[in-house]
Amino acid sequence: MGKLLVEDKTIVTPGEELAEGMDFLPAEGTFRDKDKIIASGLGLVNINGRVIKTIPVAGRYAPKKGDTIIAKVTNILMSGWILDIGSAYSAVLSVKEAKDFIRRDEDLTRYYNIDDYIVTNIVMVTSQKLVDASMKGPGMRKLIGGRIIKVNSNKVPRIIGKKGSMVSMIKNATDCSITVGQNGIVWINGSPENEIIVVKTIKKIEQEAHISGLTDRIKTFLEKETNKKINIEKVE
Amino acid sequence: MNREQKDYILNFLEKGIRFDGRKLDEYRPIKIETGFSENAEGSARVIIGDTIVLAGVKLSVEEPYPDTPDKGTMMINAELMPLSSPDFEPGPPAIQAIEIARVVDRGIRESGSIDTKKLCIKKEEKAWCILIDICTLNDDGNLLDASALAVIAALQDTKMPSYNGKVVDYKKKTKETLPLNLKKIPTSCTVSKIGNHFIVDPVPEEEEKVEARLTVEVEEDGTLCALQKGGDKPLTAEDIDKIVGIGIEKSKELRKFL
Numbered sequence: 001m002g003k004l005l006v007e008d009k010t011i012v013t014p015g016e017e018l019a020e021g022m023d024f025l026p027a028e029g030t031f032r033d034k035d036k037i038i039a040s041g042l043g044l045v046n047i048n049g050r051v052i053k054t055i056p057v058a059g060r061y062a063p064k065k066g067d068t069i070i071a072k073v074t075n076i077l078m079s080g081w082i083l084d085i086g087s088a089y090s091a092v093l094s095v096k097e098a099k100d101f102i103r104r105d106e107d108l109t110r111y112y113n114i115d116d117y118i119v120t121n122i123v124m125v126t127s128q129k130l131v132d133a134s135m136k137g138p139g140m141r142k143l144i145g146g147r148i149i150k151v152n153s154n155k156v157p158r159i160i161g162k163k164g165s166m167v168s169m170i171k172n173a174t175d176c177s178i179t180v181g182q183n184g185i186v187w188i189n190g191s192p193e194n195e196i197i198v199v200k201t202i203k204k205i206e207q208e209a210h211i212s213g214l215t216d217r218i219k220t221f222l223e224k225e226t227n228k229k230i231n232i233e234k235v236e
Numbered sequence: 237m238n239r240e241q242k243d244y245i246l247n248f249l250e251k252g253i254r255f256d257g258r259k260l261d262e263y264r265p266i267k268i269e270t271g272f273s274e275n276a277e278g279s280a281r282v283i284i285g286d287t288i289v290l291a292g293v294k295l296s297v298e299e300p301y302p303d304t305p306d307k308g309t310m311m312i313n314a315e316l317m318p319l320s321s322p323d324f325e326p327g328p329p330a331i332q333a334i335e336i337a338r339v340v341d342r343g344i345r346e347s348g349s350i351d352t353k354k355l356c357i358k359k360e361e362k363a364w365c366i367l368i369d370i371c372t373l374n375d376d377g378n379l380l381d382a383s384a385l386a387v388i389a390a391l392q393d394t395k396m397p398s399y400n401g402k403v404v405d406y407k408k409k410t411k412e413t414l415p416l417n418l419k420k421i422p423t424s425c426t427v428s429k430i431g432n433h434f435i436v437d438p439v440p441e442e443e444e445k446v447e448a449r450l451t452v453e454v455e456e457d458g459t460l461c462a463l464q465k466g467g468d469k470p471l472t473a474e475d476i477d478k479i480v481g482i483g484i485e486k487s488k489e490l491r492k493f494l
Contacts, residue, residue: 145240147255147441192248196257 002035008047011057012039018052029054061087061153061183063131067122070143070181071133073112081112083120083133086150086183091131093120099135117143117187119179143179146189149199151206153184158209159202166205166215173222173230174198197225242430242445249433255441261482263437268385268493270393277409278394282386284437286376288320291386292369293394297404300356300363308355308363312341314370314383321375332379336370339464340384343422343453347461350391354415357399364396366414377439380451381490384424388494391416421494422453422461423487427479429471434478436486450476452483456491 002021006012018030019037026032029041030052039045043054063069063085071083071091080094095102098111112118119140124132134140151159159180160167171178176190176198188198204221208214219230248255258264264285273279276292300307314337316324324330329337344350355364368390370383391414398408428438428449438446448467454460460480465471471479 145244147244192251192253196253199256 004047006045008045010045011043012045012054013042014040018045023050025051027051027053029056056154058152058154061085063087063089063091063122063125063129064182065122065125067182068139069120069122069133069183070148070179070185070187071118071120071183073114073116073118076108076114081108083118085122085131085133086153086185087131089129089131091120091122091133093118093133093135097123097132097134097136099140112142117148117185119143119181119187143187146177146187147195147199149186149188149202151184151186151202153182155206155209156180156182156184158214159186159205161215166218169215169219169230170198170201170222173226173228194226197222200225241441245442245445246431246433249430249435254435255439258437260433260435261486263486263489266385266490266493268389270389275406276390277397277406278390278392278414280386280389280393281373282382282389284376284378284382284385285439286374287378287382288373289379289382289386290371290373291383291390292371293390294367294369295394295397295404296365296367297357297362297399298365299361300359304352305360306356306363307352308365310341310345310350310352310366310368312337312344312368312370312387314340314372316372316375316379320372324372324375335464335466336380336383339380339451339453339462340370340387340424342464343384343424343462344387344391347420347422347453347455349417349420349422349455351415351417366391375440377443378426378437380426381424381437384422384453385490385493388421388423392421392494419456420461422455423490423494424451424453424462425483425486425490426451427482427486429467429469429475429479434475434482436482448475450479450483452480452487454484454487458484458487 002023004019005017016039017036018039022035024037026037029043030037031040037052039054041054041056043056046053046055069085071085073081074084075082080092083091083093085091120133121137123134167178174194174197176188176194179187188195223230267283270280272281273292277295278293280291282289314333316333318324318326368387394414395409396412398405398410426449428435428446430445446467447469448471451464453462
């Protein structure tokens with residue numbers, strides 16, 4: 001029987017031994033060295049049964065299969081587009097994965113041009129970190145108008161909230177359309193005054209994500225900024 | 237996207253607010269810290285919003301130039317560090333860096349705020365040479381005004397090193413300051429034009445869309461000492477009138493920080 005060397009939810013540094021024995025399984029942010037499980041990044045330990053992982057507290061975005069992200073087109077290839085996904089690696093969107101069927105000799109800039117922002121889905125990340133993106137599926141589109149802001153990708157779950165409660169609260173309070181990418185790029189579109197409120201709110205969430213009672217604080221903040229009463233439906 | 241973005245920013249300006257919620261003629265919070273570097277004779281760090289600029293002053297004893305045998309000299313060099321923006325590359329100074337250095341230099345030189353005659357130690361032989369370095373630590377727009385503020389603050393912070401006639405002892409600082417004429421010290425305010433709107437202290441998103449800009453440097457009593465025009469589009473005489481008006485108005489605000 002293996003032995004746990006750390007408690008749940010403690011902060012660990014890279015190289016720290018988390019558990020001994022073969023009956024524990026290393027997940028994200030950890031690896032196995034002989035019979036020990038060792039942390040590979042700075043973060044909070046999360047122990048779920050036999051599975052041990054670390055949840056990063058800082059750092060750049062690491063692409064993951066199935067993530068819906070906002071990316072910027074940085075280059076056009078013969079058969080696709082190169083995307084900047086706010087990570088150490090860039091992604092490739094192939095013409096086959098575009099929304100419509102694109103004929104062989106068509107001008108690709110007509111679809112997505114350099115400096116365009118798109119909402120896209122990561123369909124594959126190889127072990128060599130070659131990232132493939134796709135525009136197939138609902139909600140994948142080119143972003144027109146609005147503004148882009150960048151936040152720490154590790155705070156994205158707090159911005160979205162439980163089942164999207166936080167982001168829908170901001171949307172309702174400000175009448176802005178907001179799209180949050182898993183990579184920490186956020187697109188906001190609405191009237192000038194409201195957009196500024198959204199930016200302020202998101203920055204506040206990013207700063208105070210780790211302090212408890214976040215939803216209530218954001219609610220009072222939004223009420224003060226917009227002079228509107230907000231009703232939140234409790235998500236259990 | 238680029239053209240769209242311009243309409244987008246113009247839409248904001250029409251309503252009298254900026255991209256980040258400020259008024260058209262409002263600076264972001266400004267903070268100045270002096271005495272930042274141990275080894276420099278004077279130094280300052282200026283923070284405007286997220287823009288951070290560091291300026292340092294070094295002094296050395298050199299032979300004066302033959303055409304000004306009884307005057308000390310001043311030199312300004314600006315470096316746009318690659319760490320401050322993804323657009324800056326290492327290597328020889330880019331046009332933007334040269335412009336910053338020259339505009340700041342011109343303001344100080346033409347205002348006559350440094351009494352260069354007092355920098356002369358012995359005519360035709362020895363004079364103090366002021367070397368000023370500007371170094372950007374983070375570019376979030378408006379490097380020009382930040383650099384100008386940093387240089388002025390660093391000059392005011394400068395203490396002369398002790399000099400025995402032969403060698404300068406940089407370790408020993410005297411209480412003597414540079415021969416500055418505080419009334420003539422220039423402040424620089426860059427006013428940018430987008431559409432029909434005039435704004436100060438642009439953020440990078442706005443800077444990309446600026447059609448024309450004019451840097452206005454004024455002394456304490458409102459005397460103009462330098463102007464620098466930038467951007468692709470021309471400015472009309474009325475535009476310049478307006479910009480200089482804004483510049484003089486804003487310089488009073490900036491002066492409070494010095």
